Amino acid sequence: MRKLPLLARLAGYRVEHATGRSPQLPVNLTVSVTYSCPSRCATCDIWQKKVDDLSVDEYGRIFPTLQRVPVWVTISGGDQFVRADLDEVVRLIRTQIEPSIINIPMNGVITERIFQLLPKIAHHSVGAQLVLNLSVDEIGEAHDRIRGADRNFEKLQLVADLIHDLKKTYAHVVLGVHTVISKLNVHRIPDIEREARAIFRPDSYIAEVAENRVELKTMEKDITPTTADFRRAVGHLRNVIRANRSSHPVARLVESLRLEYYELAARILEEQRQVIDCYAGWASAHLAPDGHVWGCCVRAESLGNVRDHGYDFAAVWRGPAADAFRASVRAHACACPLANASYTNLLLDAPSLARVSAHLVGVRG
Amino acid sequence: MSGRGAGEAEIGAFVRGVADRVGAATVLLDAEIAGGAGEGREVRVVGSGGEPGGGPFDLVVALAPLGAGWEVYLGARAGLARKAFVVVADNAGRPGAGGSGPDTVAIAGVLWRAGRVREHVYLGVPRLVAPGPVRAPASRLVRWTAPCHAFVVDTAPRTPQARRRLRTVERAD
Numbered sequence: 376m377r378k379l380p381l382l383a384r385l386a387g388y389r390v391e392h393a394t395g396r397s398p399q400l401p402v403n404l405t406v407s408v409t410y411s412c413p414s415r416c417a418t419c420d421i422w423q424k425k426v427d428d429l430s431v432d433e434y435g436r437i438f439p440t441l442q443r444v445p446v447w448v449t450i451s452g453g454d455q456f457v458r459a460d461l462d463e464v465v466r467l468i469r470t471q472i473e474p475s476i477i478n479i480p481m482n483g484v485i486t487e488r489i490f491q492l493l494p495k496i497a498h499h500s501v502g503a504q505l506v507l508n509l510s511v512d513e514i515g516e517a518h519d520r521i522r523g524a525d526r527n528f529e530k531l532q533l534v535a536d537l538i539h540d541l542k543k544t545y546a547h548v549v550l551g552v553h554t555v556i557s558k559l560n561v562h563r564i565p566d567i568e569r570e571a572r573a574i575f576r577p578d579s580y581i582a583e584v585a586e587n588r589v590e591l592k593t594m595e596k597d598i599t600p601t602t603a604d605f606r607r608a609v610g611h612l613r614n615v616i617r618a619n620r621s622s623h624p625v626a627r628l629v630e631s632l633r634l635e636y637y638e639l640a641a642r643i644l645e646e647q648r649q650v651i652d653c654y655a656g657w658a659s660a661h662l663a664p665d666g667h668v669w670g671c672c673v674r675a676e677s678l679g680n681v682r683d684h685g686y687d688f689a690a691v692w693r694g695p696a697a698d699a700f701r702a703s704v705r706a707h708a709c710a711c712p713l714a715n716a717s718y719t720n721l722l723l724d725a726p727s728l729a730r731v732s733a734h735l736v737g738v739r740g
Numbered sequence: 741m742s743g744r745g746a747g748e749a750e751i752g753a754f755v756r757g758v759a760d761r762v763g764a765a766t767v768l769l770d771a772e773i774a775g776g777a778g779e780g781r782e783v784r785v786v787g788s789g790g791e792p793g794g795g796p797f798d799l800v801v802a803l804a805p806l807g808a809g810w811e812v813y814l815g816a817r818a819g820l821a822r823k824a825f826v827v828v829a830d831n832a833g834r835p836g837a838g839g840s841g842p843d844t845v846a847i848a849g850v851l852w853r854a855g856r857v858r859e860h861v862y863l864g865v866p867r868l869v870a871p872g873p874v875r876a877p878a879s880r881l882v883r884w885t886a887p888c889h890a891f892v893v894d895t896a897p898r899t900p901q902a903r904r905r906l907r908t909v910e911r912a913d
Contacts, residue, residue, distance in 0.1 A: 494852035501845050543860040543876040544848035544891070 381446060385723055388657045392705060392723075397693055400444040403659035403719045404472075405672065406434075407590075408464055409453040410664055413484050415523025418512075418557050418585045420592035421453055426665035431463045436686035437662070438471035448474040449715060453664070455479065456488045462495035469500050476625065478506040480553060483531040484524050493537060497545040504625045507538050508551040508581070513560055514570045521559055535575045549625050552577040556608050557585035561600035564608035568615060578626040581633055582612055583714045584640055589675035590661075602644040609637035620737070631734035635721050640712035649710045651724040656701040658719040660692070668692065670700045673711045750863055751828055751890070754873060755801055758859075758892050762823045764799035768792055771803050795820040802827045806841040811850050818854035818895060825854060825893040831862065831886050847891065855895035862886035 379387075384402055391398045410424040429437070448468055455461050468477060477500050483489065497505060509531050512521045518528040538550045552571045556564060564582065572580055584605055585598040600608070616634055621627045642650045656670035656678075663669060667677040668691045678700055679691035691697065703709070721727040759767060759781060767783045786792045800821040802814060806829050818825045832843040844860070851857050860876035864887040874882045876889075 490856075494856075498845070498849045498852065537856070540856060540858060544844055544852070544857050546844075546877060 379444075381722075384444070385658070388654055388723055392652060392654060392657055395702075395705075398657050398697075398701070400441055400689060400692060401658055401660040402445055403447045403449075403715065404441065404445040404474075405449040405451055405659075405661040405715060406464070406468070407451045407453065407662065407664050407672075408455050408461065409457050411457045412452060412454040412482070413457070413524065414454065414482050414527070416512075417521050417523065417559055418555050418593065418596070418598045420596075421590065423592055426663075428458070428664045429666055431460050431467065433666070433682070433686060434464055434467050435471070437666075437681050437688055438467050440686065440688045440690075441472055442689070443471075443473050445472050446475045447478065447718070448472060448476070449478040449480070451480055454482055454484060456481070456485045456492065459488065459492075462492045462499055465496045466499040469503055474503055476504045476506060478508065480508045480510060481534065482510050482522065482524070482527070483534040484527055486530050486533055489534055490537060493534075494541065497541045497548055501545065501547060504547050504549055505545070506549045506551055506625065506629075508553040509535060509538075509575060509577070510555070511552050511567070511571045511575065512555050512557070513563065514567055514574075521557075532574065535577075539576065549579070549623065550575070550577045551579045551581060551626075551629070554580075554582040555585045556582050556600060556605060557598045558600050559598070561604045561608050565611045568612060578621060578623050579629045580612075580615075581629060581714075582609070582637075584644065584712055586673070586711060586713070588673045588713075590663075590669075590672035599644075602641065605644055606641045609641055613637050628735060631731045632718050632721060634734050635727050635731050636714060636717050639717055639721065639727070640714070643710055643712045647710055649707045651720055651727060653704050653707075653709075653716060654720050654723050655713075655716045656697065656704050658723060659716045662688070668697070670697070670704065671711075671713060671716050673713050674700075674709060676700060747864070750873065751803075754828075754861065754863065754890055755799075755826055758824060758826055759799050762799060764797075764823060766797045766799070768795065768797040768800045768817075768820060769803070770801060792820065796822045798823045800825050805830065806847070810842060814847075814850050815854065818851070818893065821855075821893070821895040823894075823896055825851075825895050827851065827891045827893070828863070828888060829890075831883070831889050833883050834887065835884055844889070851891055851893050855893040857891055858894045859892035860889065861892075862889045864888055 384399065387399050390396065409428050410421050410426060412422040511531060512518055515528050519525060538548065542548045552575050554567055560567060568580055587594045613634055616630045621630055639650055661669040661672045666680045666682040668679055668681065668688065669675050670678060678697040679694050681688055681691055684690040721731055765781060767781050769783060769785045771785065784792060797820055800817050802817045814827060829847060830840040831837060832841050848857060862874045862878055862882050865874050865882055866885050869881055869885050
């Protein structure tokens with residue numbers, strides 16, 4: 376199936392959200408390939424979860440059932456580089472889903488595996504934009520303490536150097552830096568942002584609030600900063616974006632979304648409600664390492680497991696559990712600032728989309 | 741060797757710079773390069789794409805046009821490089837350069853298997869566009885006007901773990 380123009384697809388989601396009609400497949404898909412992780416982050420206990428990860432062969436049966444609809448695929452973990460076959464998963468995503476953007480958040484811990492696989496991943500992903508987002512939560516040893524990984528910051532610099540080398544021959548590679556804003560670093564965000572930009576020279580710098588997520592086993596952790604502190608931190612980030620607009624098209628799109636997202640996230644934390652309609656379960660979805668399909672990773676409620684449905688993602692997506700999840704989201708039973716879902720939510724909210732477009736072309740500062 | 745649109749002197753200077761940076765004592769060249777690229781070093785020159793015999797060499801320079809079988813040729817040449825491998829190729833990304841060999845991505849796929857591509861430089865860029873060689877990532881204007889480009893591959897083990905493994909193997913031998 377050929378890809379529908381994105382705007383037509385988005386219009387379809389709005390109709391389905393309003394009417395309860397059977398949904399299209401999602402344009403925004405997160406594929407978690409493992410929960411295993413060598414880091415012991417203060418903001419994440421996902422490493423404690425042990426499941427039977429989907430194999431490359433199983434992915435090869437699942438991805439065609441997405442009918443090439445997703446345009447933005449995030450490959451998350453755990454630490455994805457625990458898997459020696461990660462390059463094969465990327466190759467399948469590129470050839471069977473054909474997204475426009477493949478996004479890989481990276482902790483940079485298993486350097487030898489990263490050095491082996493990243494050139495292959497860059498090669499396999501030609502035709503899409505490959506966004507490699509390094510997780511940087513502090514600078515130097517303070518980062519290592521938050522992430523619970525010795526010499527992690529030093530290793531991140533090696534990985535950043537490798538990515539800069541990859542950019543010399545693979546023009547589709549984009550280097551990002553990503554910070555989780557928690558109680559542990561919220562007062563240092565301006566310094567972290569400035570130093571991270573100087574050290575890693577990323578195409579884009581983004582941040583997300585640490586929150587209680589079922590997926591991360593952080594429901595009991597006191598990690599979310601106060602709304603006032605968060606607003607101050609993202610206020611700085613918005614000013615920096617306005618002052619340093621990227622010329623790289625994908626980085627500029629990310630910045631434009633971020634300008635709106637930071638304000639949206641702050642409002643959601645303050646008001647504890649869906650400030651704009653959430654389309655998790657319509658436009659965005661999450662495939663867990665063991666085959667469960669979620670509407671989002673914050674609730675991490677299984678809509679069904681592809682292993683029980685002949686590896687047919689669409690069958691799960693259109694099943695009764697998925698309908699129940701969507702009804703709950705439509706009723707505003709939940710609210711969260713999850714960045715990934717928020718991106719598509721912003722594109723589906725007309726005023727927000729207009730502002731993002733204005734940021735993109737430079738009409739708004 | 742010429743006919744790539746970049747002057748031999750520019751290519752020679754580029755190769756000489758790489759040889760200096762990596763401290764190459766032995767060099768394998770596909771052809772003699774004007775400007776004394778191998779100056780002060782033990783240099784073996786073979787005909788375009790010819791079989792050099794012997795090796796390895798600290799620096800191997802591939803200058804032959806990348807025609808049929810270019811992947812095998814580059815792979816074999818890279819295998820002879822102890823420290824660095826340089827490839828100078830026609831810029832197939834230039835409009836109107838159709839059929840003049842593999843593009844950057846295709847070459848990169850082979851070179852990243854041989855080692856770590858440290859440099860990618862556009863040569864012969866028109867003076868109106870840039871005063872000399874331009875390093876990638878480069879602007880579209882550079883990519884569209886440069887007649888040829890060069891790659892420098894670090895063929896030494898690329899991680900501390902890999903270096904340790906190599907030392908272990910050498911001891912076992």
